[in-house]
Amino acid sequence: QKEVEQNSGPLSVPEGAIASLNCTYSDRGSQSFFWYRQYSGKSPELIMFIYSNGDKEDGRFTAQLNKASQYVSLLIRDSQPSDSATYLCAVKVGFQKLVFGTGTRLLVSP
Amino acid sequence: SAVISQKPSRDICQRGTSLTIQCQVDSQVTMMFWYRQQPGQSLTLIATANQGSEATYESGFVIDKFPISRPNLTFSTLTVSNMSPEDSSIYLCSVTSGPTYNEQFFGPGTRLTVL
Numbered sequence: 490q491k492e493v494e495q496n497s498g499p500l501s502v503p504e505g506a507i508a509s510l511n512c513t514y515s516d517r518g519s520q521s522f523f524w525y526r527q528y529s530g531k532s533p534e535l536i537m538f539i540y541s542n543g544d545k546e547d548g549r550f551t552a553q554l555n556k557a558s559q560y561v562s563l564l565i566r567d568s569q570p571s572d573s574a575t576y577l578c579a580v581k582v583g584f585q586k587l588v589f590g591t592g593t594r595l596l597v598s599p
Numbered sequence: 600s601a602v603i604s605q606k607p608s609r610d611i612c613q614r615g616t617s618l619t620i621q622c623q624v625d626s627q628v629t630m631m632f633w634y635r636q637q638p639g640q641s642l643t644l645i646a647t648a649n650q651g652s653e654a655t656y657e658s659g660f661v662i663d664k665f666p667i668s669r670p671n672l673t674f675s676t677l678t679v680s681n682m683s684p685e686d687s688s689i690y691l692c693s694v695t696s697g698p699t700y701n702e703q704f705f706g707p708g709t710r711l712t713v714l
Binding site for chain 1: 600630632640641642643644647657689691695701702703704705706707708
Protein backbone atom coordinates (compact mmCIF):
# COMPACT_ATOMS: atom_id res chain seq x y z
CA GLN A 490 0.00 0.00 0.00
CA LYS A 491 1.39 3.37 -1.02
CA GLU A 492 1.88 5.80 1.82
CA VAL A 493 0.64 8.83 -0.09
CA GLU A 494 -1.81 8.49 -2.96
CA GLN A 495 -2.87 10.99 -5.58
CA ASN A 496 -4.82 10.72 -8.79
CA SER A 497 -2.27 11.18 -11.57
CA GLY A 498 -4.73 13.09 -13.76
CA PRO A 499 -4.59 15.06 -15.87
CA LEU A 500 -7.21 17.22 -14.21
CA SER A 501 -8.51 19.65 -16.79
CA VAL A 502 -10.31 22.83 -15.74
CA PRO A 503 -11.21 25.99 -17.66
CA GLU A 504 -9.61 29.29 -16.78
CA GLY A 505 -11.37 30.93 -13.83
CA ALA A 506 -12.72 27.70 -12.39
CA ILE A 507 -11.82 26.05 -9.09
CA ALA A 508 -9.34 23.18 -9.31
CA SER A 509 -9.61 20.57 -6.57
CA LEU A 510 -6.64 18.30 -5.94
CA ASN A 511 -6.85 15.42 -3.51
CA CYS A 512 -4.44 13.27 -1.52
CA THR A 513 -4.83 10.42 0.95
CA TYR A 514 -2.20 9.09 3.29
CA SER A 515 -1.77 5.92 5.31
CA ASP A 516 0.22 6.95 8.41
CA ARG A 517 -2.27 8.05 11.07
CA GLY A 518 0.56 9.56 13.09
CA SER A 519 1.44 12.10 10.42
CA GLN A 520 1.16 15.67 11.62
CA SER A 521 2.44 17.84 8.77
CA PHE A 522 1.26 18.02 5.19
CA PHE A 523 2.65 19.93 2.26
CA TRP A 524 1.66 20.85 -1.26
CA TYR A 525 4.34 21.45 -3.88
CA ARG A 526 3.96 22.67 -7.44
CA GLN A 527 6.36 21.36 -10.06
CA TYR A 528 6.57 22.80 -13.54
CA SER A 529 8.01 20.57 -16.23
CA GLY A 530 11.79 20.51 -16.00
CA LYS A 531 11.84 22.44 -12.74
CA SER A 532 12.24 21.50 -9.10
CA PRO A 533 9.29 21.38 -6.66
CA GLU A 534 8.16 24.68 -5.20
CA LEU A 535 6.43 24.76 -1.81
CA ILE A 536 2.95 26.27 -2.07
CA MET A 537 1.38 25.54 1.28
CA PHE A 538 1.62 23.46 4.39
CA ILE A 539 -1.02 22.55 6.93
CA TYR A 540 -0.84 20.98 10.37
CA SER A 541 -4.33 21.35 11.86
CA ASN A 542 -7.67 19.96 10.83
CA GLY A 543 -9.74 22.36 8.78
CA ASP A 544 -8.92 24.91 6.13
CA LYS A 545 -5.90 27.13 5.59
CA GLU A 546 -6.08 29.87 3.00
CA ASP A 547 -3.27 31.71 1.22
CA GLY A 548 -4.34 33.89 -1.66
CA ARG A 549 -6.01 31.74 -4.30
CA PHE A 550 -4.95 28.54 -2.56
CA THR A 551 -6.81 26.72 0.21
CA ALA A 552 -5.47 23.58 1.85
CA GLN A 553 -7.94 21.32 3.66
CA LEU A 554 -7.01 18.63 6.16
CA ASN A 555 -9.16 15.90 7.64
CA LYS A 556 -7.02 13.69 9.86
CA ALA A 557 -9.88 11.34 10.73
CA SER A 558 -10.32 10.52 7.05
CA GLN A 559 -6.58 10.80 6.35
CA TYR A 560 -7.32 13.21 3.55
CA VAL A 561 -5.66 16.40 2.36
CA SER A 562 -6.82 18.58 -0.48
CA LEU A 563 -5.73 21.71 -2.30
CA LEU A 564 -8.20 24.09 -3.88
CA ILE A 565 -7.05 26.61 -6.44
CA ARG A 566 -9.58 29.37 -7.04
CA ASP A 567 -9.73 31.42 -10.24
CA SER A 568 -7.40 28.96 -11.97
CA GLN A 569 -5.01 30.45 -14.49
CA PRO A 570 -3.15 28.80 -17.38
CA SER A 571 0.04 29.53 -15.41
CA ASP A 572 -1.24 27.13 -12.73
CA SER A 573 -0.80 24.26 -15.18
CA ALA A 574 1.76 22.03 -13.49
CA THR A 575 2.09 18.84 -11.48
CA TYR A 576 1.01 19.19 -7.85
CA LEU A 577 2.75 16.99 -5.34
CA CYS A 578 1.31 16.12 -1.96
CA ALA A 579 3.89 15.34 0.73
CA VAL A 580 3.46 13.98 4.22
CA LYS A 581 6.02 14.25 6.98
CA VAL A 582 6.82 10.86 8.47
CA GLY A 583 8.94 10.70 11.58
CA PHE A 584 11.30 13.57 12.40
CA GLN A 585 11.89 15.21 9.05
CA LYS A 586 11.32 12.69 6.25
CA LEU A 587 8.88 13.72 3.54
CA VAL A 588 7.02 11.04 1.62
CA PHE A 589 5.66 12.27 -1.69
CA GLY A 590 2.71 11.18 -3.73
CA THR A 591 3.11 10.64 -7.44
CA GLY A 592 1.51 13.99 -8.20
CA THR A 593 -1.56 15.23 -10.07
CA ARG A 594 -1.09 16.95 -13.38
CA LEU A 595 -3.32 20.03 -13.68
CA LEU A 596 -4.18 21.56 -17.04
CA VAL A 597 -5.92 24.94 -17.08
CA SER A 598 -7.27 25.85 -20.48
CA PRO A 599 -7.73 29.49 -21.57
CA SER B 600 13.56 30.84 2.50
CA ALA B 601 17.17 29.84 1.88
CA VAL B 602 18.63 30.14 -1.60
CA ILE B 603 19.96 26.78 -2.79
CA SER B 604 22.26 26.15 -5.73
CA GLN B 605 23.42 22.89 -7.24
CA LYS B 606 26.28 22.04 -9.54
CA PRO B 607 26.29 20.71 -12.17
CA SER B 608 22.81 21.47 -13.45
CA ARG B 609 23.03 18.54 -15.84
CA ASP B 610 25.53 15.99 -17.02
CA ILE B 611 25.84 13.05 -19.36
CA CYS B 612 28.07 10.29 -18.03
CA GLN B 613 29.34 6.93 -19.14
CA ARG B 614 28.42 3.70 -17.44
CA GLY B 615 30.81 2.75 -14.65
CA THR B 616 31.95 6.28 -13.84
CA SER B 617 31.07 8.44 -10.84
CA LEU B 618 29.65 11.95 -10.54
CA THR B 619 29.74 14.28 -7.55
CA ILE B 620 26.90 16.77 -7.18
CA GLN B 621 27.34 19.84 -5.02
CA CYS B 622 24.67 21.65 -3.02
CA GLN B 623 25.36 25.12 -1.63
CA VAL B 624 23.01 27.10 0.62
CA ASP B 625 23.28 30.83 1.24
CA SER B 626 22.69 30.47 4.99
CA GLN B 627 23.36 27.91 7.68
CA VAL B 628 20.70 25.22 7.81
CA THR B 629 20.24 22.36 10.22
CA MET B 630 18.83 19.73 7.92
CA MET B 631 19.91 18.88 4.37
CA PHE B 632 18.49 16.06 2.30
CA TRP B 633 19.13 14.38 -1.02
CA TYR B 634 16.25 13.15 -3.19
CA ARG B 635 16.00 11.35 -6.49
CA GLN B 636 13.28 11.84 -9.06
CA GLN B 637 13.31 9.20 -11.75
CA PRO B 638 11.74 10.00 -15.13
CA GLY B 639 7.98 10.44 -14.81
CA GLN B 640 8.00 9.59 -11.12
CA SER B 641 7.79 11.36 -7.82
CA LEU B 642 10.53 12.17 -5.36
CA THR B 643 12.24 9.55 -3.23
CA LEU B 644 14.44 10.43 -0.28
CA ILE B 645 17.95 9.00 -0.62
CA ALA B 646 19.47 10.19 2.65
CA THR B 647 19.72 12.89 5.25
CA ALA B 648 23.09 14.64 5.19
CA ASN B 649 24.30 15.10 8.75
CA GLN B 650 26.89 17.74 9.53
CA GLY B 651 30.00 16.18 11.00
CA SER B 652 28.77 12.60 10.91
CA GLU B 653 27.74 9.88 8.49
CA ALA B 654 24.59 10.38 6.45
CA THR B 655 21.40 8.53 7.31
CA TYR B 656 20.28 6.43 4.36
CA GLU B 657 16.77 5.32 3.48
CA SER B 658 15.89 1.74 2.72
CA GLY B 659 17.22 0.75 -0.68
CA PHE B 660 20.08 3.25 -0.71
CA VAL B 661 23.60 2.47 0.50
CA ILE B 662 26.68 4.50 1.27
CA ASP B 663 28.89 2.67 -1.22
CA LYS B 664 26.60 3.70 -4.07
CA PHE B 665 25.68 7.18 -2.83
CA PRO B 666 28.42 8.54 -0.57
CA ILE B 667 27.47 11.88 0.97
CA SER B 668 29.57 14.52 2.64
CA ARG B 669 28.49 17.48 4.70
CA PRO B 670 31.52 19.36 5.98
CA ASN B 671 29.59 22.37 7.28
CA LEU B 672 26.09 23.85 7.68
CA THR B 673 25.91 25.33 4.17
CA PHE B 674 27.35 22.67 1.88
CA SER B 675 26.87 19.03 0.96
CA THR B 676 27.87 16.67 -1.83
CA LEU B 677 26.26 13.54 -3.20
CA THR B 678 28.30 11.13 -5.31
CA VAL B 679 26.63 8.66 -7.62
CA SER B 680 29.13 5.83 -7.93
CA ASN B 681 29.69 3.18 -10.57
CA MET B 682 26.78 4.53 -12.57
CA SER B 683 24.41 2.52 -14.72
CA PRO B 684 21.60 3.75 -17.00
CA GLU B 685 19.16 3.08 -14.14
CA ASP B 686 20.78 5.96 -12.25
CA SER B 687 19.52 8.42 -14.86
CA SER B 688 17.41 10.75 -12.75
CA ILE B 689 17.10 14.23 -11.38
CA TYR B 690 18.94 14.57 -8.09
CA LEU B 691 17.71 17.27 -5.75
CA CYS B 692 18.98 18.61 -2.49
CA SER B 693 16.62 20.17 -0.03
CA VAL B 694 16.90 22.04 3.25
CA THR B 695 14.57 22.85 6.08
CA SER B 696 14.05 26.54 6.52
CA GLY B 697 11.32 29.04 7.21
CA PRO B 698 9.88 30.37 10.48
CA THR B 699 9.14 26.95 11.93
CA TYR B 700 12.05 25.07 10.30
CA ASN B 701 9.44 22.57 9.25
CA GLU B 702 9.20 23.51 5.60
CA GLN B 703 11.51 21.91 3.05
CA PHE B 704 12.77 23.84 0.07
CA PHE B 705 14.44 22.32 -2.96
CA GLY B 706 17.41 23.25 -5.03
CA PRO B 707 17.14 23.46 -8.82
CA GLY B 708 18.23 19.85 -9.29
CA THR B 709 20.89 18.02 -11.29
CA ARG B 710 19.69 16.14 -14.34
CA LEU B 711 21.88 13.08 -14.83
CA THR B 712 21.87 10.91 -17.93
CA VAL B 713 23.94 7.72 -17.91
CA LEU B 714 24.74 6.12 -21.25
